[in-house]
Amino acid sequence: MTDPSYPDALPAQHRLHWYVLERVLGQGGFGITYLARDTNLDQQVAIKEYLPVDVATRRPDASVRSRTEDQGERYRWGLDRFIREARTLARFDHPNIVRVLSVFEHNNTAYMVMRFEEGENLAALLERRRTLPEDELMRIVLPILDGLELVHNAGFIHRDIKPDNIHIRADGSPVLLDFGSARHSMGHARTVTILVAPGYAPFEQYYSSGENQGPWTDLYSLGATCYRAISGISPMDAITRSKGILGSTREILVPAVTIGSGRYSAGLLKAIDRALAFSEKERPQSIAEWRRELADAAAPVPRAAPATMSVTPATAPGPLAPNPAPAPAPPIRGPVIWATLGAVVAAVVVVAVLLWQQSPRPPTIDPAFTKLQDDYKRSEEARRKLEEQRKKEADDAATRQLGDKQKHEADLRAKAEQEKKLADERARRELEAKKNADAAKAQRDAEAKKKADTGRTEAPALVVVAPPAPPAAPPKAAEPDLIKQAEEARKRGNDAESLALLRKAADQGNAKAQFALGDMFSAGRGVPQSNFQSYVWFARAARAGHADAKARQDQVKATLQPAEIQHAEKLLR
Amino acid sequence: MNRLPRISLARVRAASLAALVVFCGGCPTNPIKVRDAILEVNETFRVQYESILAQQGTRVFPVRPDKALPGVRAALFQLGMHMESQDLGLGYLSFASPAPRPLNMQEWGQVAQADLPMMREIAARHVGLVPSWFISFEPEGLEIVLNATVLPAAAGSEISLTMRMRQVTPPPSGIPRREYAPPTGVRMGLDKIWGQIERELGVKSHSP
Numbered sequence: 001m002t003d004p005s006y007p008d009a010l011p012a013q014h015r016l017h018w019y020v021l022e023r024v025l026g027q028g029g030f031g032i033t034y035l036a037r038d039t040n041l042d043q044q045v046a047i048k049e050y051l052p053v054d055v056a057t058r059r060p061d062a063s064v065r066s067r068t069e070d071q072g073e074r075y076r077w078g079l080d081r082f083i084r085e086a087r088t089l090a091r092f093d094h095p096n097i098v099r100v101l102s103v104f105e106h107n108n109t110a111y112m113v114m115r116f117e118e119g120e121n122l123a124a125l126l127e128r129r130r131t132l133p134e135d136e137l138m139r140i141v142l143p144i145l146d147g148l149e150l151v152h153n154a155g156f157i158h159r160d161i162k163p164d165n166i167h168i169r170a171d172g173s174p175v176l177l178d179f180g181s182a183r184h185s186m187g188h189a190r191t192v193t194i195l196v197a198p199g200y201a202p203f204e205q206y207y208s209s210g211e212n213q214g215p216w217t218d219l220y221s222l223g224a225t226c227y228r229a230i231s232g233i234s235p236m237d238a239i240t241r242s243k244g245i246l247g248s249t250r251e252i253l254v255p256a257v258t259i260g261s262g263r264y265s266a267g268l269l270k271a272i273d274r275a276l277a278f279s280e281k282e283r284p285q286s287i288a289e290w291r292r293e294l295a296d297a298a299a300p301v302p303r304a305a306p307a308t309m310s311v312t313p314a315t316a317p318g319p320l321a322p323n324p325a326p327a328p329a330p331p332i333r334g335p336v337i338w339a340t341l342g343a344v345v346a347a348v349v350v351v352a353v354l355l356w357q358q359s360p361r362p363p364t365i366d367p368a369f370t371k372l373q374d375d376y377k378r379s380e381e382a383r384r385k386l387e388e389q390r391k392k393e394a395d396d397a398a399t400r401q402l403g404d405k406q407k408h409e410a411d412l413r414a415k416a417e418q419e420k421k422l423a424d425e426r427a428r429r430e431l432e433a434k435k436n437a438d439a440a441k442a443q444r445d446a447e448a449k450k451k452a453d454t455g456r457t458e459a460p461a462l463v464v465v466a467p468p469a470p471p472a473a474p475p476k477a478a479e480p481d482l483i484k485q486a487e488e489a490r491k492r493g494n495d496a497e498s499l500a501l502l503r504k505a506a507d508q509g510n511a512k513a514q515f516a517l518g519d520m521f522s523a524g525r526g527v528p529q530s531n532f533q534s535y536v537w538f539a540r541a542a543r544a545g546h547a548d549a550k551a552r553q554d555q556v557k558a559t560l561q562p563a564e565i566q567h568a569e570k571l572l573r
Numbered sequence: 574m575n576r577l578p579r580i581s582l583a584r585v586r587a588a589s590l591a592a593l594v595v596f597c598g599g600c601p602t603n604p605i606k607v608r609d610a611i612l613e614v615n616e617t618f619r620v621q622y623e624s625i626l627a628q629q630g631t632r633v634f635p636v637r638p639d640k641a642l643p644g645v646r647a648a649l650f651q652l653g654m655h656m657e658s659q660d661l662g663l664g665y666l667s668f669a670s671p672a673p674r675p676l677n678m679q680e681w682g683q684v685a686q687a688d689l690p691m692m693r694e695i696a697a698r699h700v701g702l703v704p705s706w707f708i709s710f711e712p713e714g715l716e717i718v719l720n721a722t723v724l725p726a727a728a729g730s731e732i733s734l735t736m737r738m739r740q741v742t743p744p745p746s747g748i749p750r751r752e753y754a755p756p757t758g759v760r761m762g763l764d765k766i767w768g769q770i771e772r773e774l775g776v777k778s779h780s781p
Contacts (some may be wrong), residue, residue: 054647067647070772086599206655239657239669241742507662528658530667532720563626563735567722570733571663 006032008051008058016106019047029053030078031563033178035116044116046177050082050109054377064109077108086112092154094127096147098167098177115176122225127492130232134264135228136165140166140174141222147176148222149287152215159213159337162200164227197236198528200224204280206239216283218490219290223283230260230272240524242276267296405554427433482522483513495526506537511544531559535568543572603700610699611749614692618753622736625756629763632778633726634770638664641723641730641774648660648769649675654719664723671755672712675719675769677760681712688755714741717754717762724781731781732770736762 006024009032017037024048026033033048049064055071055078056064066075086103089112093099102113107529123139126132132140144166151158158176165178202220204212227235235253256264256272271293279281284290287297364422487500499520505513518537535556555564634641642661643774652675654668673681716739724731736759740750754762771778 054650503662528667529656532667533658533660533663533665536663536665560733561737563623563630563733564720566718566734567733570724571665571722 002391008032008053010034010049010058011064014062014113016047017104019045019111019306021047028178029129036113038113045250046114046116048112048114050079050111052078056109063107082112083110086110088156089153092147092150094147094150095173096143097151117167117169119167119169119178121164121177122166122168122174122229125168125226125233126163127494132229134268134528138228138268138294139172140168140229141226141289144174144176144222145287145291145294148218149291152218152287157213157215158218158221159201160197161218161225162197162199163225166225182264193289196220198239199228199234201238202244202280203238203278212280214280216280216288219275219283219287220277220280222290223272226268226272227256227259227276228493230256230264230269230367234495235276236524238278240529247276268294281424482508482548483510486510486513490526499526506540509544511541511549514538514541514544515546515549515552518552522552531556532564532568535560535565536571539572589704596754606699608749610696610753613695613753615749617682617691617695618756621756622753622759625631625759625763626735629760629767632767632770633728633731634774634778635729635776635781636774638723638725638730641732642666642698644774645721645723645732645770647710648720648766648773651720651773652766652769654717664722666723668719669716672715672717673758674717675765676758679700680761680765681758684755684758684761687757692755715739715751716741721767726781732778734763734766 001335006027009024010016010021010026012021012023016036018039020036020039022037022044024032025035030052031048033046036047037311040072040339042447051058051064052075055075056066059065063423066072083103083105090100090103100112101115104111104113121523148158148161157161160178163174165176167177168176169175173244193281200221203216205217224235241253253276257266260269261271264436271290274293275290336371356360366377375417482505486498488503489495489497489501499517502513502516502520506517514537518534518541519525519533520527521537527533535553538553538556542553560568588709591618634644636644642664645666646659649666649668652670654670654674656666657669658667659665673684676684718737718739720735722733724733738751738754754757767778
């Protein structure tokens with residue numbers, strides 16, 4: 001039977017050659033991964049099926065077909081890349097890289113068979129423990145770096161490093177999973193960005209043009225993973241970082257050196273910040289470079305088993321550099337203009353010098369020129385001051401953001417304590433009510449017995465029953481519960497769950513949840529920043545009677561185009 | 574003695590003219606004037622953008638919204654745009670891409686040919702003729718952001734689009750950002766998107 005959570009997946013017990021599918025392990029935009037049993041070797045394996053949902057669909061006969069004829073070529077091209085990459089990945093034999101065992105074509109698609117690794121992924125571990133101490137983090141990161149270096153040296157980039165793709169075996173050793181083989185196999189006209197992990201993917205990865213991607217792309221993701229492990233929260237996604245606060249592009253990510261200060265070595269925090277540099281040129285350019293920074297930073301940390309790696313020479317090298325989509329032409333106009341200007345200026349200077357030498361008149365400096373020079377100096381000075389001011393504002397914003405976060409966490413803690421007190425009080429009252437009810441029942445029973453004993457009919461005795469305890473929860477308990485759960489999920493760093501819970505409450509008409517959604521979209525907290533969606537949710541909250549929503553709605557309205565407001569209002573009808 | 578100054582004067586005049594042109598072109602322009610120029614360009618483009626949107630911004634497709642939404646998404650992916658945000662319950666999708674997408678460089682060239690003279694004319698009013706020649710029409714550092722809303726309509730689904738530019742790199746010295754795309758670019762972009770959605774959904778659309 002097909003798992004209802006994965007309608008495109010093959011059903012359990014489906015047979016692919018000698019592999020029998022057991023269940024779905026996960027689904028991404030380009031494929032489904034199953035847990036299966038290899039009936040020949042009697043062992044469990046993970047099998048990844050190529051199924052790019054945007055261009056292909058499952059048929060009733062289990063085959064995968066492109067959605068339209070137009071998409072057929074792209075589907076086939078992606079499929080070829082999937083197979084080629086699986087073959088190349090199978091050459092890697094490294095303890096910290098998932099082992100590819102086989103690849104085969106079936107059902108008009110392809111399947112990559114990988115060793116199934118028992119254990120827990122880093123995302124789950126972080127969900128449970130929130131942060132990791134430095135030595136434990138290093139025991140995960142350094143072996144992954146070893147494996148990744150092998151991959152980079154072979155011309156590959158992982159492009160999807162995140163806590164979900166780092167598996168921690170029972171012995172504590174890490175293994176890097178999911179090389180997202182098909183992730184960059186669509187190329188051509190489509191972008192890869194729908195599949196990037198927000199928070200873990202650098203800005204350059206949001207576009208299909210791959211010429212500026214390299215080891216530094218994976219290092220950003222590793223840096224982000226470390227950031228998550230030291231702070232308990234994922235870094236904001238690169239798109240949000242690019243937009244900055246209120247439309248400015250200044251840096252808004254609280255640096256690791258601030259967020260982890262006092263708990264981790266300064267060197268480690270600095271290395272994380274370097275890896276998380278927004279511009280790819282400011283990041284370490286190779287694994288070796290970053291490893292050196294980490295080594296400089298860290299106290300001696302036991303490394304995992306040395307990388308006994310081997311790479312089988314490829315018969316046909318298959319570097320998987322993405323096929324860049326048509327990108328804007330390089331900016332050649334500026335240099336050409338300036339080169340021309342330079343040449344003209346030089347010529348003018350030479351001519352002027354010659355003329356000056358020939359002229360019997362003493363040389364004079366044109367006052368207009370002096371004025372222009374002064375203007376230029378003033379302009380440069382103003383620019384420098386503005387730069388300084390911008391930098392200061394960015395620092396202030398970072399400090400403010402950290403302060404806000406700490407305040408928010410303190411609020412949540414206080415709220416949780418208050419809720420616990422309420423729950424205790426509720427339990428106490430319920431217990432009391434039960435006691436009273438039991439006492440009343442005992443009294444009634446005694447009266448009845450007495451009546452039966454005397455055999456006489458008497459006027460009913462007045463039974464004193466304690467007033468019922470107040471209801472355990474207000475009638476609208478379900479909605480506050482959702483909000484409470486959403487807050488807890490957010491505290492755990494699970495923004496997706498928090499969003500889903502808030503959304504559920506908001507759809508039930510809860511103004512507080514609607515306001516919270518407006519706030520999340522406005523700040524880009526846990527969601528991609530969107531003034532449009534922020535406007536819609538603030539408007540809904542205002543209509544549901546939230547006191548502060550109208551002001552926030554008006555604030556966001558100022559950032560929207562009239563047409564956007566008109567469309568948002570249509571959606572609100 | 575008389576001959577030399579005559580020749581020199583002619584050379585001085587020519588050299589001074591060249592130097593003036595070069596210097597005025599390359600010299601820093603007053604930021605306030607640049608700001609005013611950009612504000613006027615934004616305002617002019619905004620007025621034209623709204624007029625274009627009123628005519629071409631909404632189309633009705635004879636398909637249900639649950640079919641239209643993936644169609645819009647697939648069409649914009651095909652045009653090289655990436656999805657930033659979506660709320661299928663609401664009927665909202667948001668896409669972005671580095672400019673000039675969804676147009677290609679050849680189409681961008683056509684946009685420049687049509688709209689650059691207007692931009693220069695506006696800029697020249699504020700910064701002067703020569704600096705206005707150096708106005709950049711390059712797409713670098715700009716992103717195109719598209720919002721799509723899909724609503725149920727009597728005849729199927731009403732799809733509306735909005736388009737804006739987003740300047741990725743901060744402008745210097747508090748100069749305002751360019752927000753509205755050039756009108757010819759908006760027109761061509763909308764035509765291209767509607768055509769792609771029609772192909773993706775396999776139906777023809779009409780104005781509401």
